[in-house]
Amino acid sequence: MPSPPEADDVDTRILAAIARGAHVDVARLAPDATLESLAITSLDVVNALFEIEDEFKIEVPMERDEPLATVGDVLAKVRGILAASSNG
Amino acid sequence: MAEAVRRRVALTGRGCVSSLGGSIAELERALHEGRGGIVAVDPARYPGPLRLPVLAPVTGFDPLARFGEKRLAQLDPFAQFALGAAREAVAEAGVDPAALSSAAVLIGTGGGGQCTIDDEALGLYRDGARVHPLTVPRVMASSATSQIAIDFGCRGPAFGVTSACASATHAIGLAFQMVRAGLVDVALAGGAEAPLSYGSLRAWEALRVTATDTCRPFSRGRTGMVLGEGGGVFVLEAWEVARARGATVLAEIVGFGATADAGDLVHPDPAGMAAAMRAALADGGLRPEEVDHVNAHGTGTATNDACETRALHDVFGPHARRLAISATKSAHGHTLGAAGAIELAATVFALRAGFVPATLNYTAPDPACDLDCTPNAGRARELRCALSNSFAFGGLNAVLAVRSV
Numbered sequence: 001m002p003s004p005p006e007a008d009d010v011d012t013r014i015l016a017a018i019a020r021g022a023h024v025d026v027a028r029l030a031p032d033a034t035l036e037s038l039a040i041t042s043l044d045v046v047n048a049l050f051e052i053e054d055e056f057k058i059e060v061p062m063e064r065d066e067p068l069a070t071v072g073d074v075l076a077k078v079r080g081i082l083a084a085s086s087n088g
Numbered sequence: 089m090a091e092a093v094r095r096r097v098a099l100t101g102r103g104c105v106s107s108l109g110g111s112i113a114e115l116e117r118a119l120h121e122g123r124g125g126i127v128a129v130d131p132a133r134y135p136g137p138l139r140l141p142v143l144a145p146v147t148g149f150d151p152l153a154r155f156g157e158k159r160l161a162q163l164d165p166f167a168q169f170a171l172g173a174a175r176e177a178v179a180e181a182g183v184d185p186a187a188l189s190s191a192a193v194l195i196g197t198g199g200g201g202q203c204t205i206d207d208e209a210l211g212l213y214r215d216g217a218r219v220h221p222l223t224v225p226r227v228m229a230s231s232a233t234s235q236i237a238i239d240f241g242c243r244g245p246a247f248g249v250t251s252a253c254a255s256a257t258h259a260i261g262l263a264f265q266m267v268r269a270g271l272v273d274v275a276l277a278g279g280a281e282a283p284l285s286y287g288s289l290r291a292w293e294a295l296r297v298t299a300t301d302t303c304r305p306f307s308r309g310r311t312g313m314v315l316g317e318g319g320g321v322f323v324l325e326a327w328e329v330a331r332a333r334g335a336t337v338l339a340e341i342v343g344f345g346a347t348a349d350a351g352d353l354v355h356p357d358p359a360g361m362a363a364a365m366r367a368a369l370a371d372g373g374l375r376p377e378e379v380d381h382v383n384a385h386g387t388g389t390a391t392n393d394a395c396e397t398r399a400l401h402d403v404f405g406p407h408a409r410r411l412a413i414s415a416t417k418s419a420h421g422h423t424l425g426a427a428g429a430i431e432l433a434a435t436v437f438a439l440r441a442g443f444v445p446a447t448l449n450y451t452a453p454d455p456a457c458d459l460d461c462t463p464n465a466g467r468a469r470e471l472r473c474a475l476s477n478s479f480a481f482g483g484l485n486a487v488l489a490v491r492s493v
Contacts, residue, residue: 042391043352043355050294
């Protein structure tokens with residue numbers, strides 16, 4: 001089943017925020033791409049999360065036990081927070 | 089070429105202001121009892137919300153009582169901590185005021201007068217308020233150095249030293265080299281930091297390195313560092329000069345090593361850490377097996393503690409497992425530019441008391457941190473030599489080697 005259009009829109013906004021924060025071309029942000037392969041450092045991740053927080057007016061908590069290895073990991077984490085905040 | 093002068097360097101005075109109290113005695117008592125100074129954030133102190141739940145603010149320190157109203161007006165909190173610590177150190181050393189007139193003063197700080205600049209900027213930008221005329225002399229990162237030089241009439245080389253979380257260790261290391269090389273007979277050196285202003289805390293939060301619960305170095309489930317404030321200052325003297333005046337020598341500083349990672353801005357490099365430890369050992373003519381104790385940088389971030397463990401294995405080989413390691417940031421918080429001084433005070437306490445301070449808040453072993461970090465309970469052990477490690481953001485590493493006397 002295709003995802004509803006709003007979900008695509010959310011992903012587009014998340015990817016755009018990652019691209020802004022990590023200074024990476026958005027076209028390279030495939031979900032299975034590792035952050036390492038995109039030369040996205042830990043400091044770039046911090047920048048990207050800052051952009052995401054601004055974009056959605058949310059807070060991405062500072063948990064460190066769930067490593068963000070791929071672009072898809074970031075998408076999933078942010079989608080989870082957005083789902084939780086819309087349900088709450 | 090003439091052979092370089094190489095004198096022994098005695099540590100003859102100590103002063104400390106931290107979350108464990110306003111003196112060395114209070115620091116030592118807390119370390120001996122295994123008591124920490126990390127407390128819940130006081131929301132009344134801040135104009136808005138904070139994500140970080142705990143801090144390590146200074147206790148047992150009354151600036152007005154120590155300095156009086158007029159002097160206090162010149163002092164950002166970081167300079168208050170430095171000057172308070174310097175007075176305690178000079179008093180303990182019992183050094184003659186005349187001998188101080190040519191002393192060097194080197195005080196490290198990461199941020200200088202951050203509280204003052206935060207307060208003045210808030211008034212200026214929000215309210216259009218006038219800016220206080222003492223703002224510049226309070227904010228400048230060398231103000232702690234100047235205030236100490238003025239207090240004791242020190243007219244030797246004096247300047248601030250800055251390398252983020254390694255600032256104090258670099259300052260003490262430089263002072264050690266100056267005394268050893270015969271440039272000065274006496275130096276006052278240490279570090280101070282007052283980073284608990286709202287703007288500074290929000291900046292640290294944004295970097296995502298602060299703990300969500302508390303500081304638990306080398307433990308499984310550690311979530312980051314806890315910011316603290318304070319200052320530490322030492323009196324360093326040429327060995328023969330100290331002995332000639334009958335001074336009590338508290339410890340001998342034997343080596344200093346400093347390196348730069350020249351790599352990532354925030355991610356530490358075990359190779360750079362190891363190189364700094366090796367340099368300190370070589371500078372002090374120490375074999376790794378002579379070292380019994382390490383006061384680790386041990387911030388409680390996932391990355392630092394794992395990298396520091398790898399570096400310790402690399403430098404010490406099989407002897408790493410016999411090291412008694414303490415991460416006292418778990419007690420006094422991460423005091424950034426003051427950390428190296430407060431931790432040297434903890435190291436000297438360990439050497440003198442024959443007591444390894446605990447790494448507090450430890451919950452469970454982490455396979456990436458498989459050395460003996462003295463979890464939760466300190467213990468008696470005779471200690472000959474120790475390292476005090478400082479590994480700063482920006483990849484600036486500094487290590488002091490100290491010997492028991």
